[in-house]
Amino acid sequence: MINEDHLGLNRREVVAAGTAAAVLPANTAAAPPAEGGVVLQINGVGHDLGDLDPRSTLLDVLRERIGLSGAKKGCDHGQCGACTVHIDGRRVVSCLTLARQAEGRAVTTIEGIASADGRLHPMQQAFLDHDALQCGYCTPGQIMSAIACVKEGHAYKVDDIREYMSGNLCRCGAYVGIVAAIEQVVAQGRAV
Amino acid sequence: MNPFDYTVAHSVDAAVSALGGSGRPSKILAGGTTLVDLMRLNVEQPAAVVDITRIPGLNHIDTEGREALVFGALARMSDVADDPVVRRDYPVLSESLWRAASQQLRNMASLGGNLLQRTRCAYFRDRQYPCNKREPGTGCSALEGLNRGHAVLGVSDQCIAVYPGDLAIALVALNASIDVQSTAGARTLRVADLHREPGQTPNLETALRPDELILRIRVPKSRLGKASTYLKIRDRESYAFAVASAAVALDMDGDVIRDVRIAVGGLATRPWRAHAAEQSLVGKTFTEAAAAQAGRLSLQGAATRPQNAFRVELGANTVAEALKIARERA
Numbered sequence A: 001m002i003n004e005d006h007l008g009l010n011r012r013e014v015v016a017a018g019t020a021a022a023v024l025p026a027n028t029a030a031a032p033p034a035e036g037g038v039v040l041q042i043n044g045v046g047h048d049l050g051d052l053d054p055r056s057t058l059l060d061v062l063r064e065r066i067g068l069s070g071a072k073k074g075c076d077h078g079q080c081g082a083c084t085v086h087i088d089g090r091r092v093v094s095c096l097t098l099a100r101q102a103e104g105r106a107v108t109t110i111e112g113i114a115s116a117d118g119r120l121h122p123m124q125q126a127f128l129d130h131d132a133l134q135c136g137y138c139t140p141g142q143i144m145s146a147i148a149c150v151k152e153g154h155a156y157k158v159d160d161i162r163e164y165m166s167g168n169l170c171r172c173g174a175y176v177g178i179v180a181a182i183e184q185v186v187a188q189g190r191a192v
Numbered sequence B: 001m002n003p004f005d006y007t008v009a010h011s012v013d014a015a016v017s018a019l020g021g022s023g024r025p026s027k028i029l030a031g032g033t034t035l036v037d038l039m040r041l042n043v044e045q046p047a048a049v050v051d052i053t054r055i056p057g058l059n060h061i062d063t064e065g066r067e068a069l070v071f072g073a074l075a076r077m078s079d080v081a082d083d084p085v086v087r088r089d090y091p092v093l094s095e096s097l098w099r100a101a102s103q104q105l106r107n108m109a110s111l112g113g114n115l116l117q118r119t120r121c122a123y124f125r126d127r128q129y130p131c132n133k134r135e136p137g138t139g140c141s142a143l144e145g146l147n148r149g150h151a152v153l154g155v156s157d158q159c160i161a162v163y164p165g166d167l168a169i170a171l172v173a174l175n176a177s178i179d180v181q182s183t184a185g186a187r188t189l190r191v192a193d194l195h196r197e198p199g200q201t202p203n204l205e206t207a208l209r210p211d212e213l214i215l216r217i218r219v220p221k222s223r224l225g226k227a228s229t230y231l232k233i234r235d236r237e238s239y240a241f242a243v244a245s246a247a248v249a250l251d252m253d254g255d256v257i258r259d260v261r262i263a264v265g266g267l268a269t270r271p272w273r274a275h276a277a278e279q280s281l282v283g284k285t286f287t288e289a290a291a292a293q294a295g296r297l298s299l300q301g302a303a304t305r306p307q308n309a310f311r312v313e314l315g316a317n318t319v320a321e322a323l324k325i326a327r328e329r330a
Helices: A011-019 A060-065 A122-129 A139-152 A160-166 A175-188 B012-023 B033-039 B077-082 B084-089 B091-098 B103-108 B111-115 B166-172 B273-279 B289-298 B311-328
Strands: A022-024 A039-042 A046-047 A086-089 A089-092 A106-108 B005-008 B026-030 B048-051 B070-071 B175-181 B185-190 B213-220 B227-233 B245-255 B257-263
Touching: A011 B026, A011 B077, A039 B026, A046 B048, A060 A089, A060 B012, A106 B311, A122 A139, A122 A175, A122 B005, A139 B103, A160 A175, B012 B175, B012 B213, B026 B033, B077 B084, B077 B103, B077 B111, B084 B175, B091 B166, B091 B227, B091 B245, B103 B245, B111 B213, B166 B227, B166 B245, B166 B257, B185 B311, B227 B311, B245 B311, B257 B273, B257 B311, B273 B289, B273 B311, B289 B311
Parallel strands: A039 A106, B005 B048, B026 B048
Antiparallel strands: A022 A046, A039 A046, A086 A089, A086 A106, B070 B213, B175 B185, B175 B213, B227 B245, B245 B257
């Protein structure tokens, strides 16, 4: 039996290894892809996806081709927010984003927000501090949305936080903790 | 999702010739929040998709001109909603935008695409049901189905699907227009003339030709902007479609109404300007009774079904309440 933790891989990565996209050095992504291959810049790393089916969504590419399974597939219709990622710093739902539309743009996922030394992003820490989750399925989307919410300036009042986080559903009902976590980050005035 | 050819247009000319030239069913792709969703449901099945998001110069927000606010068709809903001039001088526009969808969707969705958002009728979205809008001649499942959320204004015996957008309601109230272009040339039309009532052809939703692309939206500058609001009544307080909504703008001379605009949303098959309600108010002193009367007139001609009959009174009250909110801003 393979000890996946020991290898630093999860099961998904092992399974997906055969179909994984080629990882390119970070600064090759800006160059036009060779022979029409689609290159996506994800968390600062270029990924050559070859001749990508135009139907592929960013969410499916992240999860099934690149092995970044943080962004979750909830409804696949843009209604739940579990798939929220940032494109050029703005939050979007990756399930309704065709992957080709993200070409040449900077995609950031939940896997890309901790510091290089492994320290959690302040919003991740705040979610832990306030128990802002139960099952955790919506959490990556919540955190990506929350970071953007603060950055947009829509998090100075509780009413605003509720309004501007309404695109992220939590079936466990952890909303009280989520709002508290966002308030904490705003109160700390920490860079997000 | 059915396979399709994906083309990126880098100019307006390239986009309209790709649309007009292929001879196959083609769709414009901007934010994708409606189109990708409906393609996944196989409700939309274009053979070709033309991505216009890389066309430069189509996402401007120009509030400086003397005559009009001008928004590029690719301006994002979130950006226009947060524009300081729009927020301060035209709250009806800002509110119609931020009270729609979620911030993620508003970051993606373009103004032009939003105007063309298709109905949320559950029967239209589900191919196992007959739907005259999706497949002409098959029948309307909503007429005798679950129709609590269906239209009471502008309906026909073929279709009672609601036009779901919010921005268009505000634009109709403000006499906005759109500039469109095709290979045949450019023209301007009023937003009020963009959407069609279903009649006997619910599959034909707009006055646009298949190869026409919306380039920009013009909102005439007016004193009516400041004392305005978009009131949206929903089953939940945020991130839901309107059960009833009203875009209202007032120009007051003391307590006397010099001019007024009223349009209702969530209740009609197209953005619905309430001219009779407006006429009942012009030149009159603003009173609660006058607002209530205008609300009732806004719903004049409503044709209901048992499940949605409650929305006539709800719509009338929504208009009256919106008038009071706008009055406080005058």
